Amino acid sequence: MTINGELLIGARAVRGTSGEIRAINADSGETMEPSFGGATLEDLDAACALADAAFDTYRETSPELRATFLETIAANIMAIGDELVERAMAETGLPRGRIEGERGRTCGQLKLFAGVVRAGRYLDVRIDPAQPDRQPAPRPDLRLRNIALGPVAVFGASNFPLAFSVAGGDTASALAAGCPVVAKAHSAHPGTSELVGRAVQKAVADCGLPEGVFSLLFDSGRSIGQGLVADRRIKAAGFTGSRGGGTALMKIAQDRPEPIPVYAEMSSINPVILFPGALVAKAEATAKAFVGSLTLGAGQFCTNPGLVLGIEGDDLDTFIGTAAAALGDMPAATMLTPGIAKAYRTGVEAIGAHDAVETVARGKPGHNCQGQAGLFVTTAADFLAHHELQDEIFGAASLVVRCPDLATIADVVDHLEGQLTAAIHIVEGDYPEARKLIPHLERKVGRILVNGFGTGVEVAHAMVHGGPYPSTADGRSTSVGSLAINRFLRPVSYQDLPDDLLPDALKQANPLGIERLVDGER
Numbered sequence: 001m002t003i004n005g006e007l008l009i010g011a012r013a014v015r016g017t018s019g020e021i022r023a024i025n026a027d028s029g030e031t032m033e034p035s036f037g038g039a040t041l042e043d044l045d046a047a048c049a050l051a052d053a054a055f056d057t058y059r060e061t062s063p064e065l066r067a068t069f070l071e072t073i074a075a076n077i078m079a080i081g082d083e084l085v086e087r088a089m090a091e092t093g094l095p096r097g098r099i100e101g102e103r104g105r106t107c108g109q110l111k112l113f114a115g116v117v118r119a120g121r122y123l124d125v126r127i128d129p130a131q132p133d134r135q136p137a138p139r140p141d142l143r144l145r146n147i148a149l150g151p152v153a154v155f156g157a158s159n160f161p162l163a164f165s166v167a168g169g170d171t172a173s174a175l176a177a178g179c180p181v182v183a184k185a186h187s188a189h190p191g192t193s194e195l196v197g198r199a200v201q202k203a204v205a206d207c208g209l210p211e212g213v214f215s216l217l218f219d220s221g222r223s224i225g226q227g228l229v230a231d232r233r234i235k236a237a238g239f240t241g242s243r244g245g246g247t248a249l250m251k252i253a254q255d256r257p258e259p260i261p262v263y264a265e266m267s268s269i270n271p272v273i274l275f276p277g278a279l280v281a282k283a284e285a286t287a288k289a290f291v292g293s294l295t296l297g298a299g300q301f302c303t304n305p306g307l308v309l310g311i312e313g314d315d316l317d318t319f320i321g322t323a324a325a326a327l328g329d330m331p332a333a334t335m336l337t338p339g340i341a342k343a344y345r346t347g348v349e350a351i352g353a354h355d356a357v358e359t360v361a362r363g364k365p366g367h368n369c370q371g372q373a374g375l376f377v378t379t380a381a382d383f384l385a386h387h388e389l390q391d392e393i394f395g396a397a398s399l400v401v402r403c404p405d406l407a408t409i410a411d412v413v414d415h416l417e418g419q420l421t422a423a424i425h426i427v428e429g430d431y432p433e434a435r436k437l438i439p440h441l442e443r444k445v446g447r448i449l450v451n452g453f454g455t456g457v458e459v460a461h462a463m464v465h466g467g468p469y470p471s472t473a474d475g476r477s478t479s480v481g482s483l484a485i486n487r488f489l490r491p492v493s494y495q496d497l498p499d500d501l502l503p504d505a506l507k508q509a510n511p512l513g514i515e516r517l518v519d520g521e522r
């Protein structure tokens with residue numbers, strides 16, 4: 001496949017004329033060919049008009065056709081072959097194993113949603129048959145199903161060029177729900193975006209779907225991303241990135257005449273809590289595993305363990321000493337973009353210079369596009385007094401907080417902002433205290449895990465990858481796993497409609513053969 005630097009507007013590929021975007025080789029800092037033309041407001045309008053025109057046909061496609069479409073996207077992505085892997089490696093600095101794994105995850109997500117569409121449970125069909133003789137008043141016939149929200153804007157994430165980008169989780173769940181997608185490529189990996197975009201565009205044609213089901217835009221400034229969220233035809237947006245970017249888009253969405261949801265995944269420091277029994281039993285092993293998770297992908301995971309809470313004493317010192325030694329050996333790692341590397345350096349310099357913080361280890365130094373890991377220590381009293389110590393440093397940096405006792409750990413948890421994950425490290429003797437802390441954690445996070453770390457989110461039915469603000473804009477949903485489809489659905493109730501007028505999912509004969517809740521019974 002060729003990378004031409006073109007926008008994909010429905011079935012067309014056109015050169016954008018509003019400025020240009022250049023990919024940068026993450027490792028060398030050199031600009032790459034070709035240049036990508038930025039979309040104009042006319043291009044944005046055309047993509048949204050096509051998406052809107054496609055919506056009614058696409059949302060009523062049969063489960064089989066929609067599932068086949070999702071599987072065709074996966075097949076088309078695989079068919080690009082090594083060109084996709086090499087381009088993504090160059091644009092992001094991420095190693096081959098990671099990119100190949102992410103490609104597998106991306107295709108796995110699409111196939112998972114194909115299964116969800118075929119099973120039809122996401123429609124949440126409920127039928128309360130009429131009771132004409134009910135006293136004192138008859139009950140009407142009520143039938144409910146979920147329908148697709150409308151065209152969705154998807155912003156690609158810098159740190160997951162495949163699994164959270166053009167055909168990533170938000171796109172897969174929106175398409176599964178029946179929503180056309182207008183994707184805004186992340187400027188850090190435009191070539192990867194175009195390759196994947198062409199695979200989706202081809203799948204639309206392969207499956208005979210309306211062309212407006214998918215478009216891909218590049219933005220040389222901010223007007224296309226912002227205009228997309230402001231466009232009246234767009235009914236929801238998915239985003240992973242910075243708090244500044246996410247909140248700017250949330251504000252635009254709220255200020256519209258018709259506000260829409262922006263599912264923004266933003267900053268999270270993912271507390272790790274070391275219980276006393278676990279520290280006695282396995283401080284060293286836990287410290288080594290912690291450093292592995294912290295430095296994975298140069299620390300550029302929103303699930304990165306950026307905060308560690310433990311009770312001060314010899315065992316916590318063993319944890320800190322072992323982690324410091326392991327981290328000190330870590331080579332510097334290429335970061336996604338020079339801008340992200342600079343932001344990381346600034347964040348690490350600020351925390352290192354903080355009066356209340358001690359620097360206990362730095363990884364090996366590297367060049368300008370690389371990040372040098374860092375481990376820092378403070379006390380609970382200082383952490384509670386300085387809110388800025390909660391700020392996410394996007395990269396391989398973490399802060400250990402020495403706490404006098406478990407009650408203080410609970411207090412620190414209570415003062416945290418919303419988080420994607422919390423990890424507790426325990427042995428059986430810690431269970432009584434862990435049981436007390438779990439309700440505090442439930443109020444703060446979307447996923448609680450034991451004796452592990454949050455990096456590497458499983459794509460599954462029971463996964464929640466979300467959490468209270470600011471980890472996400474709205475903690476009532478997930479961006480990973482089959483439940484993510486709910487973001488792009490809304491319920492409609494049909495009262496006393498003749499069978500002929502009902503959608504197939506609600507017809508008396510159940511032609512789709514799906515699970516339904518009838519009079520409260522499955």
Ligand SMILES: NC(=O)C1=CN([C@@H]2O[C@H](COP(=O)(O)OP(=O)(O)OC[C@H]3O[C@@H](n4cnc5c(N)ncnc54)[C@H](OP(=O)(O)O)[C@@H]3O)[C@@H](O)[C@H]2O)C=CC1
Nearest residue numbers: 158186187222225226241242245248266267302340343394
């Ligand atoms: N916690 C997390 O999951 C993540 C956090 N980050 C944080 O974000 C920083 C920057 O990384 P990045 O991934 O580029 O995140 P950004 O938030 O800067 O960008 C994400 C996407 O949103 C667009 N965008 C950003 N701001 C606006 C705006 N005001 N209006 C319209 N569109 C906007 C970007 O466009 P364009 O591509 O054109 O710039 C990009 O497509 C990192 O250093 C890190 O601190 C990043 C990734 C994940």
Ligand SMILES: O=C(O)CCC(=O)C(=O)O
Nearest residue numbers: 300301302303455456457
């Ligand atoms: O850890 C993962 O697999 C996903 C993390 C994530 O969503 C992110 O870093 O943006």
